Amino acid sequence: MNTFGRIYRISIFGESHGPLVGVTIDGIPPGIKLSPSDFTSDLLRRKSGRKGTTPRTEDDIPEIVAGWFNEHTTGAPLTIIFRNNNTKSKDYNKLRDIPRPGHSDFVAHSKFDGYNDYRGGGHFSGRLTLALVAAGVVAKKVIPQISIAAKLIEAGGKTDIDLAIEEAQKQNDSIGGIVECVATGIPIGLGEPFFDSAESVISHLAFAIPAIKGIEFGSGFAASRMKGSEHNDSIIESSGKTATNNAGGITGGITNGNPLVFRIAVKPTSSISKPQQTLNIKTGKVDTLTVEGRHDTCIALRVPVVAEAITAIALADLLLVEKARKNR
Amino acid sequence: MNTFGRIYRISIFGESHGPLVGVTIDGIPPGIKLSPSDFTSDLLRRKSGRKGTTPRTEDDIPEIVAGWFNEHTTGAPLTIIFRNNNTKSKDYNKLRDIPRPGHSDFVAHSKFDGYNDYRGGGHFSGRLTLALVAAGVVAKKVIPQISIAAKLIEAGGKTDIDLAIEEAQKQNDSIGGIVECVATGIPIGLGEPFFDSAESVISHLAFAIPAIKGIEFGSGFAASRMKGSEHNDSIIESSGKTATNNAGGITGGITNGNPLVFRIAVKPTSSISKPQQTLNIKTGKVDTLTVEGRHDTCIALRVPVVAEAITAIALADLLLVEKARKNR
């Protein structure tokens, strides 16, 4: 489903090599000041062109084409589009028949009976995260009291990111990484039992980001190796402040007033220069594929701003839902 | 929100110490043979009463009160209830004022303005997983071609589960664990771009289970430390079979025909016999709390059948959605 959220609802559309990618956001309160330049900083953080990222560069100019008037949100659905300018007209027919390992090529072909737009991954492309980042910029404005900051804390198993990337580039290989996201200023009480726990909503969005294969909140997997007496966070203030934060700011699925902390595991970029074995759909036999062009050595470099975006989107929706239920 | 799913939709209700817990399932195809005894095996696996689990035992008799006629599903919403018989009328007022660390007590009190049913955790209780297991039993019948098996692979950081539990019990403490779930027989193509990736839907449900703090698919967090050339799974057959399964059966958010593999991290049981520091809501000061009664040493022991249930529910819904979209 291309739509997510109950009140702050986003709908995403577009393809990597089609005319554009875009997002429509419904449920935004009217009167939020917004200008195209508000997107610049986050779009730049997502942008490729830095060391370890692909040299395909797009202008990434946001065009606000609906729901926006006199520099403010109107309350009507807000649509933001990004035109694709830098698509190369190279021959993609090869990729159609020889699905790249680790990519969506094979499943997209099967699921959509061969009608999928396979150019650059089509609708499954990481380029769609542009729409997420845009929706995140707006979401951050809906919840100005909350601060969100994500960073890459590990790449290829190393905390020295630059070194890890250098090594991988020498080997013509790619590496993954771990992104940690922390949000503060979250009121107590966000998250809805039974199914819309704060973790549920955030993880739902996190796994919509291509390349994410794991998520953990607070101590996460380490918690499974702790004792209850170690893991339990003692509440020490009426504000809900706890002495430790093993819960990562969420108890019983509901935000507890402490910083939200989660980490996501980003797999290594699937496109690598090394030759790989994969099925030729046409012949039904295994072929050797060499993915041409240059690619992100470490796609995780570009994930922090996307992680912030999905956090902002999730919290904006949960906060608006909570407001609705408060009978005051 | 107490409802989840697009076609196979479940709605959960009830409290730990109220009259009952229950689930209504909408969207079940008519004509599925079903009898109360079909639930016995899975309910027994979830049940407490074994070593390392709480001695509160309930009969857990499923009553199918709607959508069921002549031993078959009718196509109308199916409702299954479980009466609570074994609730003790002890004084819960203490818990109302002194929220147990690690539990939902504090956030539930805040979110619901003090009107929450705090007895035994109320609607946040692990007892609600009874409804999930019941919905899972039905979901498994909707997707008979798919086999799902989960087990506890680690407790307290040890693979020798029994030993880990024994040690924890000696220390009057609790431990967490890791549950691994594997599903085979899944057709290629389940999962919906952009937001309803197979991982998104499964993780959404997984984090609705109390005590879950992390999830990873395939190689998961380990993938973040692998190189692309190691992590990429070569497709070697037209069926989509890959040489390795680092992706855990999901590529681009869509099932790829290989076994679905995921692991969830279960935190240690929050209720422990050791005295703990926590806030007294009434006085606004920190008090020492000793949680009385006996509790699960390792709640993770009871999670595997719940993990299977949410997997079945997620796959049933994704499969029905995929059927809808196939224009044949």
Add this chain to the structure above:
Amino acid sequence: MNTFGRIYRISIFGESHGPLVGVTIDGIPPGIKLSPSDFTSDLLRRKSGRKGTTPRTEDDIPEIVAGWFNEHTTGAPLTIIFRNNNTKSKDYNKLRDIPRPGHSDFVAHSKFDGYNDYRGGGHFSGRLTLALVAAGVVAKKVIPQISIAAKLIEAGGKTDIDLAIEEAQKQNDSIGGIVECVATGIPIGLGEPFFDSAESVISHLAFAIPAIKGIEFGSGFAASRMKGSEHNDSIIESSGKTATNNAGGITGGITNGNPLVFRIAVKPTSSISKPQQTLNIKTGKVDTLTVEGRHDTCIALRVPVVAEAITAIALADLLLVEKARKNR
């Protein structure tokens, strides 16, 4: 789908001759005072047993089995059930094969491949409106500032209801009617563009009531015969008050501060004592069917309280959604 609403969400389940009918309401603000006796008045208005209604009488005792503690809503899903006690164990096999004209028998059999619970209409029975009325009682408490009143303004084409019923009974026939519903105290601004206009949400719920075949707001069908200069309601006060109310309180799909007025057309009761021609599913030939037992002469007599209920449910949901979007 058995669920309706975005924030104030109701899920309905049960059958006419099964163990019970019930409703689960999610999204209710906590702290609303509620007791079983609050339902008495509206349930009585829906009840049969009066002149022109069927003599099957049920106790209709509401049991609040979830989301309710210390006489208040808790914020968790509220479930209310009504046991069916007065079901007769007569032979329904005849009805299985000979679908009653005007009833759901034939379509239910087709849609659900013959697995439907055909006894008394099963899940399609008017008995399910019991759940709607219960959800309406709770909804009215969520929006105490709004007053809703519906009445039967015409039966069998006559404004003298009693006379119309008497005549129909003499002829062993049934009649329909028109119910008008008026709600006051509605704030300006309820209804969501583009799809959830106030009329859309109300009509969606209205057509869930069995036997409803038409709805009109304000001047409705008569508006199609008016000139713009007659139909336009001049706004004469800052409160939004208009000189006339041809719009029925809704402009552009949004409530405008004037009384909400709508009328629904109720078809004549389908079950009549007169012999009717209908298909015998088994033989594939047309048979003569005489529906035994006594039935409502005019089901419309019981509809006003149901119309109020769906209005309250619709307005409660729209009001909570509007609260969410107000960024204050």
Add this chain to the structure above:
Amino acid sequence: MNTFGRIYRISIFGESHGPLVGVTIDGIPPGIKLSPSDFTSDLLRRKSGRKGTTPRTEDDIPEIVAGWFNEHTTGAPLTIIFRNNNTKSKDYNKLRDIPRPGHSDFVAHSKFDGYNDYRGGGHFSGRLTLALVAAGVVAKKVIPQISIAAKLIEAGGKTDIDLAIEEAQKQNDSIGGIVECVATGIPIGLGEPFFDSAESVISHLAFAIPAIKGIEFGSGFAASRMKGSEHNDSIIESSGKTATNNAGGITGGITNGNPLVFRIAVKPTSSISKPQQTLNIKTGKVDTLTVEGRHDTCIALRVPVVAEAITAIALADLLLVEKARKNR
């Protein structure tokens, strides 16, 4: 909410005088042949420029910007946009302060705290039906077995449409009308109990069309004046064919295999040349407003193709949902 549907889901965005209006359709089966010229005929039917319609003419060129590749749907969200070229830069400030009677001006201003785009009605404009018509063209291709035809059967209370329009124009006034829609080839079984009756889904969409104030199915309001023995449709064939069709093809909320028949009441165009009394928001006093420019004398002339569109959208979604639930 700007999104509607469970499987065939449409999201609408845009304003009358913004850069564009558009629609994103999710859930379309892949492989449906589609070209911009497929839209021509229906767009032309909606277009203004004929007698009795406004002389503002737009090119109404559909641009398919997502989900479309090699002249077929891909399975990814399909987005179609229409640029607004013919917007006049006249002074709309007057309208901001003096809401036009019958229009959304006043409620939009209130609901959105004055931030609404008031130019030409903004998001509330009838121009948004362009997006509905486009979604309808696609929906018709999803359900090729179903034929849908709507026509204006009455204008200003007269069946001689041209005469009615001529008279209204002479009086500088506007008139409403009644549109009847008939659909054949619908399989038995579409519509979902309890809330998504076929009537519920169709009426929900119908009341999203600006200017619609009533809907009736089959005999509709006339049914309320009939006797049961007159109204009941005898089933005379195994196909479900009935001797009469008072039910309008829907029994118990489920399609019964007979032609779907419904009528919608269209109010007279709100914009008229005659001076009208209305509130001046700034002064809080009643002013005289003369709406300048030329307008549709009878907006109902343009509604038939929109009625067909919403019927196709509703049936496409119900049919896809029904396919999902069929366990075959």
